[in-house]
Amino acid sequence: MTYQAIMFDIDGTLTNSQPAYAKVMAQVLSEYDKPFSAADAQATFPMAAEQAMAHLGIAADDFDHFQARYEAVMADHYQDITLYPGIAPLLQQLPTDVKLGIVTSQRRNEMESGMAQYDFMDRLAVTISADDTPKRKPDPLPLLTALARVGVQPSDALFVGDSLSDEQTAAAAKVDFGLAVWGMDPNANHQQTAYRFKQPLDILTLF
Template identity: 40%
Template sequence: MQYQAILFDIDGTLIDSFPPYAKVMTNVLAIHNKPISVEQLKKTFSMTLDRAFKYLRIPESLQDQFEMEYLNEKARLNLKPVLFKGISHVFKSLNQKTLPGIAIVTSGGDQEVNELLNAYPFMKKIWTAVTADTIPYHKPEPEPLLHAVNQMGINPKHALYIGDALVDMNAAKNAKMDFGIAGWGADPKVHFTQYRYCFKQPRDILKLF
């Protein structure tokens, strides 16, 4: 199929963000004497911060405080987004084409997207970005993906979403959109059951266009 739009997750798909995420989250929880395992970190990695804190059983009354501490710790460590090898080539190649349009759909906030675009100006050619701050719905609900393609004026059936986690796969399924696994960033222990493509390297995406 010739897709008219390609949508990307950020964490674990465009940027190798698990190591810095794990460091920041571990540091924040340590302040409150709350240990966290590697498995818990992997589980919460693809969640919005509020869902992650809920999963970790942080009292709702403290979640705003934890989120502020997370953002402050991230700023203190000054961790810059690092693209996976090959992502820049994919974006620069796609930017030379009229179609597909490119969008970002992430469980992260506006700040994360702004940091990414400022660090890599060639990514500013994306058509739209949908974050946890854009609408009050989050993956695996379909609304973030549907909002993105609606902004682009493209039918979901003509779009492909690429991500590294089950929440991405389920969001695509719920949006009735094709899904591609970002094999370079996905946890090899995770069993994906519904996908159209499994890309081993970012450059494999270009074979579709």
């Protein structure tokens, strides 16, 4: 099938950000006198900030402070975040008439700061962050909002992500899901995938 739009998650899909995430969260959690294990990093990495806070026992009413500290510490670690091999050439080689976008649980400031270094951002037709809709993934609203903005029906779109939350988002939006095997949790049990892409350039085979 040829798609009119492809939407991408960021963390674990476009960028290998988990090592930086683990460092930043460990520092921020230490300010709360809370441990942050490798298991915590694996569990919370695909979550929106509110979900991660609940998982880690951080009060919901401390959201603004927690998020501000996370963003401040992360600002010193953007150099530790790298694109997965094949992402840049994939975005350069996809047909120009295909609408490309990002749907992420990152806040807009974090997304723009972390992604500003990449030339391909000019290629994107839409970006939806956690600040742009009242609900977060796995609710379908962020993905459906992105598709509405580019004028593409869910049946003509593909969502590429690495997590169960991404898979659930696509299913709820009735959008085909492409699993980014290169960034997925190897222990996750993905059941609703139209495609399992072993490497980014495999997506080109759809065209």
